[in-house]
Every structure is written in C-alpha cells, then in structure tokens.
Amino acid sequence: MMGLRETFEVLDGERYALAGKARELLYWNDNSQYCGVCGSPMQFHTNISKRCINCGKEVWPALxxxxxxxxxxxxxxxxxxxxxxxxxxxxxxxxxxxxxxxxxxxxxxxxxxxxxxxxxxxxxxxxxxxxxxxxxxxxxxxxxxxxxxxxxxxxxxxxxxxxxxxxxxxxxxxxxxxxxxxxxxxxxxxxxx
Ligand SMILES: [Zn+2]
Known part of the structure; x- marks a missing residue:
C-alpha cells in the first residue's frame, strides 16, 4: 500500500490518472454527505452528481x-x-x-x-x-x-x-x-x- 503521491513514480500515466480520479471522487463523496442548503442527506443522482433528498439541491465535484x-x-x-x-x-x-x-x-x-x-x-x-x-x-x-x-x-x-x-x-x-x-x-x- 502507498499514497497517491508516491504512485507518481510507480504507475504509468494512464493508471496514475485513473487512481487520481478515483481519489478525487472518494474525497468528494466523503465531503458531500449533507446538503449545504438544508442539511438533509445527499443521494447519488448520476455517478458524478448528488441530489438532496429534501430540497433537490444538486451538486457535482468541485475543482x-x-x-x-x-x-x-x-x-x-x-x-x-x-x-x-x-x-x-x-x-x-x-x-x-x-x-x-x-x-x-x-x-x-x-x-x-x-x-x-x-x-x-x-x-x-x-x-x-x-x-x-x-x-x-x-x-x-x-x-x-x-x-x-x-x-x-x-x-x-x-x-x-x-x-x-x-x-x-x-x-x-x-x-x-x-x-x-x-x-x-x-x-x-x-x-x-
Ligand atoms: Zn437540501
């Protein structure tokens, strides 16, 4: 096991990019559990967006x-x-x-x-x-x-x-x-x- 930064020297470009994207999406998932407007739980709407189960606010990963x-x-x-x-x-x-x-x-x-x-x-x-x-x-x-x-x-x-x-x-x-x-x-x- 190693951190993403260390894989820089180990993985080829394509795999590093995939690992990076996965890391970004996991981070986003961890940090978008609740709606910023009303505080209700967020639910996946598409595989790269979530929607609030209460008010319908939709969010995507932010860069x-x-x-x-x-x-x-x-x-x-x-x-x-x-x-x-x-x-x-x-x-x-x-x-x-x-x-x-x-x-x-x-x-x-x-x-x-x-x-x-x-x-x-x-x-x-x-x-x-x-x-x-x-x-x-x-x-x-x-x-x-x-x-x-x-x-x-x-x-x-x-x-x-x-x-x-x-x-x-x-x-x-x-x-x-x-x-x-x-x-x-x-x-x-x-x-x-
Ligand atoms: Zn909401």
Missing amino acids: ATAIIVAITRGEEILLVQSKNFRGNYMGLVAGFVETGETLEEAVRRETLEETGITIKNIQYAGSQAWPYPSGLMIGYTAEYESGDLLIQRSELNKGGWYNLRKLPAIPGKVSLARQLIDQVKADIIGSDD
Whole structure:
C-alpha cells in the first residue's frame, strides 16, 4: 500500500490518472454527505452528481483551480521553495485562482504577491489534474518585466533567479512544474546540455 503521491513514480500515466480520479471522487463523496442548503442527506443522482433528498439541491465535484508559472529573464528562471513542498527542491510560483478572477489575472497577482515583480508575455503552456485533494493545475510561461525580488516569507522559504544551465534540485519529471521548466529551458538555451 502507498499514497497517491508516491504512485507518481510507480504507475504509468494512464493508471496514475485513473487512481487520481478515483481519489478525487472518494474525497468528494466523503465531503458531500449533507446538503449545504438544508442539511438533509445527499443521494447519488448520476455517478458524478448528488441530489438532496429534501430540497433537490444538486451538486457535482468541485475543482480547486490553481495556476503555476515559469518566469524567465534572459537565461535565468525564477525558482521558489514553497513552505508546502515535501522536500528540499525549488519549484515555480503557483497559487489558487480566486473567485471572479481570470487565469491570467491570477498569474499576475500570485507572482506579485509571492515575489514582488511584474511579468509580461503570459502564455498558456499546459495543464494537469492535481488530485490533492481536488485540483486542476494550469501552467503558464511568462517573462520578467520589472521590480526587485521581495520573497513572501509567509508562503515561501526562499526564492531567486537561477541560470537555466545550472539548475538546483527541481520537481520530478511527472509534474507540470518540471514540464514547464524543461520547456522554457529547451526554448531558451536548447537541449544541448
Ligand atoms: Zn437540501
């Protein structure tokens, strides 16, 4: 037996995705036992929705949408270490999208909050289901525009600009963070090293 995160390194992509979806649905089932409107028990209506037996309120699994962004400045990339990371490696600026916000606004806001800089040329670069417990991670690349680094100590242990040719420990191959880092590295300095 092992946790879902550990299966990242063990299962193939298809099985990992299935396990993740199952984990998300189990989490949703555990957390939607009663109606948020009237407090009565909820009953399955379809295999991905439930309905209140009293007032008829219907609910579906809710995704927590988060953005993650690879920010570059010439041959450098901005890497940070979140207090949430489970290990001593450096990752990317990331955070949850707030109500009423576009994805691009969330990218700009999280970057400014976590690092004090402004960015430009924000481009969509991919997405990944993130079943911890029910997330959707949406990836972007962007370029530095202005400002000095001011790391948000309440959220991050550290952060800084790193040369793409000399990267510190970064997230594993299966993560969207790693895919974004690999992508900007290939785009900016090629895949020669
Ligand atoms: Zn109800």
